[in-house]
Amino acid sequence: MSYDYRQIAQQILDSIGGPENIEQAAHCITRLRIALKDEGKIKHEQLKVVDLVKGQFSNGGVFQIVIGSGDVDRVYAQLIDLAGRNAATVADVKGSGENKLNPIQRLVKIFSDVFMPILPAIIVAGLLMGVNNLFGAKDMFIPGKSLLDAYPGLSGLWQLINMMANTSFVFLPALVGWSAAKRFGGSEVLGIVLGLLLVHPDLLNAWNYGKAAAGLDGQAIPYFDIFGLFKIERVGYQGQILPILAAAWVMSQVEIWLKVRVPNAIQLLVVPITTIVISGVLALAVIGPVARGLGVLITQGLVQVFEVVPVLGAAIFGALYAPLVITGMHHMFIAVDLQLITSHGGTFIWPIIALSNIAQGSAALAMFCIAKSATEKSMASTSAISAFSGITEPAMFGVNLRFKYPFYAALIGSACASVLITSKHVLASAIGVGGLPAFISIVPVHIPVFLLGTLVAVIVPFTVTWLFAKRASWKGDAVLEG
Template structure:
């Protein structure tokens, strides 16, 4: 469907107080994110009537308007043009709200700012790894053998896809180093160099660390011996916390050096001193501490879920969607990646995928219940978006508007999460968090995950159909009495 993006942008601009009320504006995958001078000037009711606007809310000083994937790019381009403002990043817009955020919100913002730019690389790697898992899974398509066993000619394709899939995870510290340096105000190229340093081929591969630390099969940890000071010669492939902390330190070192080094020597001295100091600290202090902290966090999370799996799954399944409303869900990207690095798979991401499916199912039920063509259109497109991992249109545009569908989706998500947690379903990578998610699930867990997906489809749809239908009928009778 073709939309008049210029007219939509003009209406949005009019209803948020005009160009003079905008400090900065940016956009993410689905939302316009605008820093306003005075949010009281926003005409909430009129804004809801604008085409493509599926909802709006304010969080930590940033006013957010839910548009939807794809359309938000075009609306933003028109908004910037008509308002006569410069394009900004999400970090720029969020910075204006920092003074209104508590410590937890600021920490979440850091994770969001760092991981959002590299998310496409992680998702692509997850999908390719999922395809590879399916090719090599015994009994998935053929009895007692994999597709590779039946068709040896696929081995070359399997190897190529495997290399493509592993690239983002093997060099993840370089991706995080680039994004974190940008976020912390340092040189992005130095962030990449620091990240690559932590995965240098001369270092022991991080996935062999446990074997070497335990002395299994005669393996031993290698060290740099610097005048008696021993530094573990170990890499940090797939690790998040070491490079995140090391890049923060690197940026502080660089920012301290720049005003103190003469301009003539800046290009020579600042990069060398920054990398040497931060590199030594990363390998000698920051890396080992952050690695053990990451292991401790993931072990604690696994312990809690092992101790009371049904309770952990119930709470996560019911609370993940509300966390999306606050933006705190971005923290789980780091948790997932840490679990994959330390445990060989994550049990968090499959529950996230089911939560997305549940929101889409509730929106789909509202498509069948809606009376107007506009409501049907919004519900159907929002449901499809949620089934492919983008839930904001479904939540803000449909489910939260009627409330009961949102609660039905939470119930369905919790039930599905308990089911797959009971079967210890894990994903080997992060992929598209919706119906295509089964590709990234460890092959032997796919049947149970699909059963969970069925629960996430049926329960929200059924509850929404029963409860929201009564709600809409009661509202219709009330309107008829006042007519």
């Protein structure tokens, strides 16, 4: 189907308050990202009926219009031409939007900006770890045995996959250090060095820290003795997020401060070494221990809630995760998941997240079966496939939120499925693809219960959406026409 992209761009422009209301505009793979002077001028209903517009929402001070891959490039080119604006990058638009955020929104945005670039590495590691777990799981394929027990020749392949899977988690501080330094305006290479410093082999492995602190197996915490004046724990921070996040921010501030004051002729000699020495000492002596303690408190708090009132905690989180995606706050849970995996051997949050995504896909699938318009059917089917693959934005913004009741149905289904798996203490050993393939990352003994939860996350939203639609049609509401 061919479209008049210039006319579509003009209609979008008219719906968002005209050229004078645009500060900057950019686009990503599927969305227009526009920093507006006044979002109160947006005519949402008018924008909904524009061709190619699959959804709209505001996040992080940036108004986003879901167009779709390929078409968004053409619409954007016409939009900036009609508006008389120069092309901008997503980073430029984000910068304009940041000025409008409150402190909590800024914190959420920092988590988003830091974790999005490294998410592919985390997901790949999670999937490989899931495959690895299947090799070693007893009773999964053969009664009383694992695949490794039955076929010892697989041990070499298992060891290779295990090494690949663990790499991203063992050196996670280096990945976060790179991304955080980039986000905070520091040197990315120094961010990597600082991250590697926190997992140096000469430091006590973070996973053995608990044993050493308790004096088990004759272990004791080693120290750096600085001139006999004070001691610094020689402890690593493998798999931990908060220590390197805070340390990278300090490092970036130190580097920026030095660059302004050190003459250009000696910057290369003075700035990097001074930055690493100062931030490295602070990271090991102050930032690391404090951040580790804070991470433990957050993790223990969540675990306590889910242990005391597991059904209530699961129902609330299962129902609220999708609304958190709308606000962008869901990125914060990546850090919590990784902390849970490190300290407790698995996370109970990520399985709930995966079921929430599946529930959104199921509601969109129901709309595909219900809708009469060919356009609505096409949008609902592609959005459902995307959600079942772990990407829910097209389903939420393009279908479920537009009709409202599919979104509510998905929340109900997600809550029901979350209660089921939490009551059986289902854990994920890693973060993987948050959709139908999610079972690969679940601890093998819990996979059957998780698959039952997946079934609930598919059936309940589909059924409730169907019932809502029938009720709406009985009342004469035109919700099925598209």
